[in-house]
Amino acid sequence: MRPFEFQRAASESEAIAAAAAGARYLAGGTTLVDLMREEVETPEKIVDINRLPLNYIRATDEAIVIGALARMSEVAANQDVRRLQPLIPETLTEGASPQLRNVASIGGNLLQRVRCPYFRMLDAACNKRVPGSGCSAIDGLNAGHAILGSSEHCVATHPSDLAVSLVALGATLSLKGPRGERTIPVEELFRLPESTPHLEHTLEPGELIVEVHVPNGPYARKARYLKVRDRSSYEFALVSAAAALHVENGIIKEVRIAAGGVGTRPWRMNAVEQALVGKPAARASYEIAAAVSTEETRPLSHNGFKVKLLPATIVRALEMAGDVA
Amino acid sequence: MTTAIGKSLSRIDGRLKVTGQATYAAEFNQEGQAHAVIVGSTVGLGRIEAIDSAAVEKMPGVVAVISHLNAQRLAYNEHRGPIDPPAGERLHVLQGTEIRFFGEPVAIVVAETLDQAEHAANALKVTYSARQPQVDAHAGERVIPAVARRPGARAEADVARGDADKALETAAVKVEAEYVIARENHNPMEPHATIAAWNGDRLTLWSKSQFVANEQAEIAAIFGIPPENVQVNCPFIGGAFGTSLRTWPHVTLAALAARHVNRPVKLVLTRKQMFFATGHRPYTLQRIALGAQPDGKLISIAHEGAGETSRYEEFMEALTSVTSFMYSCPNVRTSYRLIPLDASTPTYMRGPGEASGIHALECAVDELAYKLQMDPIDLRRINEPQIDEGRQVPFSSRSMLKCYDLGAERFGWSRRTPEPGSMRDGRLLIGYGMANASYPCLFAPANARVRLLPDGTVEVEAAASDMGPGTYTSMSQVAAEYLGIPVERIRFSLGRSDFPATPPHGGSMTMASVGSAIRAACLDLQAKAAVLAAKGGGNAGLAGQSPEALEWRDGMLFVKGRSDRGVTYADLVSYGGESPLVGEGTAARDAETGQKYSMHSFGAVFAEVAIDPDVKTIKVRRALGAYGVGRVVNPKLATSQCIGGMIGGIGMAIMERTVLDRRNGRPINAHMADYLVPVNLDTPHIEAHFVDEEDTIVNPLGVKGLGEIALVGMSAAVSNAIHHATGRRVHELPIMIENLL
Ligand SMILES: Cc1cc2nc3c(=O)[nH]c(=O)nc-3n(C[C@H](O)[C@H](O)[C@H](O)COP(=O)(O)OP(=O)(O)OC[C@H]3O[C@@H](n4cnc5c(N)ncnc54)[C@H](O)[C@@H]3O)c2cc1C
Numbered sequence A: 001m002r003p004f005e006f007q008r009a010a011s012e013s014e015a016i017a018a019a020a021a022g023a024r025y026l027a028g029g030t031t032l033v034d035l036m037r038e039e040v041e042t043p044e045k046i047v048d049i050n051r052l053p054l055n056y057i058r059a060t061d062e063a064i065v066i067g068a069l070a071r072m073s074e075v076a077a078n079q080d081v082r083r084l085q086p087l088i089p090e091t092l093t094e095g096a097s098p099q100l101r102n103v104a105s106i107g108g109n110l111l112q113r114v115r116c117p118y119f120r121m122l123d124a125a126c127n128k129r130v131p132g133s134g135c136s137a138i139d140g141l142n143a144g145h146a147i148l149g150s151s152e153h154c155v156a157t158h159p160s161d162l163a164v165s166l167v168a169l170g171a172t173l174s175l176k177g178p179r180g181e182r183t184i185p186v187e188e189l190f191r192l193p194e195s196t197p198h199l200e201h202t203l204e205p206g207e208l209i210v211e212v213h214v215p216n217g218p219y220a221r222k223a224r225y226l227k228v229r230d231r232s233s234y235e236f237a238l239v240s241a242a243a244a245l246h247v248e249n250g251i252i253k254e255v256r257i258a259a260g261g262v263g264t265r266p267w268r269m270n271a272v273e274q275a276l277v278g279k280p281a282a283r284a285s286y287e288i289a290a291a292v293s294t295e296e297t298r299p300l301s302h303n304g305f306k307v308k309l310l311p312a313t314i315v316r317a318l319e320m321a322g323d324v325a
Numbered sequence B: 001m002t003t004a005i006g007k008s009l010s011r012i013d014g015r016l017k018v019t020g021q022a023t024y025a026a027e028f029n030q031e032g033q034a035h036a037v038i039v040g041s042t043v044g045l046g047r048i049e050a051i052d053s054a055a056v057e058k059m060p061g062v063v064a065v066i067s068h069l070n071a072q073r074l075a076y077n078e079h080r081g082p083i084d085p086p087a088g089e090r091l092h093v094l095q096g097t098e099i100r101f102f103g104e105p106v107a108i109v110v111a112e113t114l115d116q117a118e119h120a121a122n123a124l125k126v127t128y129s130a131r132q133p134q135v136d137a138h139a140g141e142r143v144i145p146a147v148a149r150r151p152g153a154r155a156e157a158d159v160a161r162g163d164a165d166k167a168l169e170t171a172a173v174k175v176e177a178e179y180v181i182a183r184e185n186h187n188p189m190e191p192h193a194t195i196a197a198w199n200g201d202r203l204t205l206w207s208k209s210q211f212v213a214n215e216q217a218e219i220a221a222i223f224g225i226p227p228e229n230v231q232v233n234c235p236f237i238g239g240a241f242g243t244s245l246r247t248w249p250h251v252t253l254a255a256l257a258a259r260h261v262n263r264p265v266k267l268v269l270t271r272k273q274m275f276f277a278t279g280h281r282p283y284t285l286q287r288i289a290l291g292a293q294p295d296g297k298l299i300s301i302a303h304e305g306a307g308e309t310s311r312y313e314e315f316m317e318a319l320t321s322v323t324s325f326m327y328s329c330p331n332v333r334t335s336y337r338l339i340p341l342d343a344s345t346p347t348y349m350r351g352p353g354e355a356s357g358i359h360a361l362e363c364a365v366d367e368l369a370y371k372l373q374m375d376p377i378d379l380r381r382i383n384e385p386q387i388d389e390g391r392q393v394p395f396s397s398r399s400m401l402k403c404y405d406l407g408a409e410r411f412g413w414s415r416r417t418p419e420p421g422s423m424r425d426g427r428l429l430i431g432y433g434m435a436n437a438s439y440p441c442l443f444a445p446a447n448a449r450v451r452l453l454p455d456g457t458v459e460v461e462a463a464a465s466d467m468g469p470g471t472y473t474s475m476s477q478v479a480a481e482y483l484g485i486p487v488e489r490i491r492f493s494l495g496r497s498d499f500p501a502t503p504p505h506g507g508s509m510t511m512a513s514v515g516s517a518i519r520a521a522c523l524d525l526q527a528k529a530a531v532l533a534a535k536g537g538g539n540a541g542l543a544g545q546s547p548e549a550l551e552w553r554d555g556m557l558f559v560k561g562r563s564d565r566g567v568t569y570a571d572l573v574s575y576g577g578e579s580p581l582v583g584e585g586t587a588a589r590d591a592e593t594g595q596k597y598s599m600h601s602f603g604a605v606f607a608e609v610a611i612d613p614d615v616k617t618i619k620v621r622r623a624l625g626a627y628g629v630g631r632v633v634n635p636k637l638a639t640s641q642c643i644g645g646m647i648g649g650i651g652m653a654i655m656e657r658t659v660l661d662r663r664n665g666r667p668i669n670a671h672m673a674d675y676l677v678p679v680n681l682d683t684p685h686i687e688a689h690f691v692d693e694e695d696t697i698v699n700p701l702g703v704k705g706l707g708e709i710a711l712v713g714m715s716a717a718v719s720n721a722i723h724h725a726t727g728r729r730v731h732e733l734p735i736m737i738e739n740l741l
């Protein structure tokens, strides 16, 4: 680990000022400190935001509002969230491990960094870690990598489970920065790698995630998260899908689907959604619609299986959502 | 008479462990100790061109940067322990510029704190000239092991009886398949760790080791000092599975660094470094061909196996040996080859050789059962041998049939409908599978010392280890049994190289060998005590008796069959100034027994899997093993051994693999988040059962050994269950979702 300066912010403005001057926010530290120990991340200054009053969960008729410092385990256990937005607790408990979830924050979760093994190996070429150095994964081992949204510069998937469900649910983020406050859809937080994979998100320098708003859409209670992986816990998704259904008289009125483990960012499946609206909520419709999900996929040498697994995961997630009473 | 053997005692050291009071190698911090971090090669083959240490030496806290440029020239005297490969020469560290594999140590950075050492190690600039390493076992040349090429070789590469190939041609029913098993790393919880401290030319090591006696001898040979000058201590091991049998380069590096900086040095490997040079289960390639008559009788077995090794050593394991005696069959041919790669040397990993070899054999037998439309257990019963047909000698004991009965009954095998895909639980596809397991009853000379103290307690010492099976507890039970006193009065110590020497803590031979030595030491002590009593020791009540007329009961010596005039241990110790009273014991197996009998443990293992028909997730829902392992010293510990072993087998079946980047030989998943082992949720309901088995031939205790066998067979049982659930035969391990899509 490199020596660094440490500061504890007592207020949002203090934190934002420090970050605008180059400090990195520290929440639970499960991504940041881990990578600092491996010297993949080498910030010179850290500003600890854990004293800021951003650890809250509020429920209104329209939305669930989650402060950026709420812990994954707290959100997963919250009764209002469980009742109004069951997709979120299900997604959170499928991620990481209980120990990690006890310290990992919601804001940090969205900004966690990729799990591409080469990203963590200081001696391997990686455009994300050292821009312009090349990508070791494209001609190397890439079974875990993306089949959607990749570029010739980076093919790493976005690892967050929560982000997938928030994208499906149409959640938004409140941000505060040196130039004031703004709100963006969660989907717009993430950038495609294109030719600048080291730039992962659209936050401006010093901008702080304050809270997440999750609208209580009519589909919110008929929503499930399916995470497919080779062991039952403590593993990132090979492929995952969040599916939320609003069904009336057996006909799909509205549907939200996003997939994880396949894209360089959480991937909203708009075409699949369109193919489902107005169709019976039944496996046959799901299968026809899910087939659309692979249209733009571009597999690499080792991850071709994801092209088969993606539609299967979507079908099953929809079935599970359809079964929710 | 106390009967301590056979009791389900809880671990004597359990409380120490769960309360954090058990002290592991890395926790023996020494005054003034510095921290060392290894810098590993970032090329997989080539040589070091330059090391620029000047800048790093000036970094905060850095005490020394040690590389081939300034390292002490080490003696590396000849020494080949029983766990070292039979051919080749061990890796010499920091002695030259050649790089043989990715991650090979090229330097050590020593600093005041661990953080400083890590930071400095990351900053060290090493330039290499690199060549393309060959790490692909499929493309590698297959060679006959050197020890088998030697005239009069003990180990044979090719073994045959009858003519397997010709018989196969005429067989009515045939199965042929190739099996690939991934490289695995042991990944115990506790990382490798060594603290080294010199005092003049005497060296003390607190070092994670399953074989302290060998570590002492090996380090002495490497440094060219007398073994008496090296003391190795290792009271506890946080899991090892074979990775701490050999003395790997980091131990040498810790000692070398400590000498270089002239103060104690602590060196702990990172998880990533545990994938470089501390051994691994070799990647194996196997081909099996079976031929049978329409009634199921086997008439031909051909088994060709090959495993990776390094270019500098030939690691060998028993990949094909079980095939010659598992079934009755007139025509059997096995061959074993090595595939040298630009990689570090593999080593024994739980159930070594047998686990991989039996996997292939038992999957093929299951396939044959399907071709014959027979129940897999019935097929095995038909081919049950009366003797070891490979060596033409009887088994000391073999309870295979009893294991089928017990296992099938407890598992509910009769509920199985043979048609693949025919069993369901809701949407899930259910599969049942089973396989045979076997592991040899190994034995090696061992020694032990028993010391009777004036307070009537007994100290027992042996240079053994306890990597988890419960050696502390089970050895105390053996001593209690043979001394006839309560277990609470026994204090068993292990893990010191100055204790009586024992074999490696591996190969399931600790209880057989060390246990027998302890038994002998106890008997020796009793004989000495009886002589003392006969001379008038103790309360003089037994003076004048012949020692043979005396017997021990409840910690007292009596005239046989009488209960008066007893003499206690405590009475005796104070007599004649000989205090404490010491018994010494040695155990060895006579060569003739080994020649006359085939000695192995056997078992039948069962697994139930549930597979999601859409997304193909594989879940092992139940696992069960029925074993014939001779006498069970502590059923509770034995069961827990078996549960652990079966979980290891499940990992081997559906999760574990170390993946190498072909471009440079780098293990890319050297991380606990990426190298999958089963977590609690993957750990199903597991049962272990032991059939009654008395074996008076293997050793005086009648124990056949257990621990290794518990992993063996499970990967085949799971694979066979996956086939039963899905109709798919996957011939590669691990079997993962992508294989079933
Ligand atoms: C072994 C392991 C397994 C895991 N498995 C999973 C998994 O299966 N699924 C999954 O989804 N996740 C998984 N995770 C990731 C884990 O969920 C994240 O590490 C965690 O959520 C990050 O939160 P944190 O509070 O610890 O973030 P930190 O590490 O503190 O911060 C992460 C990043 O976010 C920035 N940041 C933090 N808070 C804010 C804020 N309010 N505004 C702006 N920037 C901010 C930090 O500067 C930093 O760059 C795993 C992690 C580990 C180590």
Ligand code: SF4
Binding pocket: A114, A116, A117, A118, A119, A125, A126, A127, A128, A129, A134, A135, A136, A137, A138, A153, A154, A155, A156, A197
């Ligand atoms: S995929 Fe992205 S993160 Fe991985 S090596 Fe390539 S550039 Fe780096």
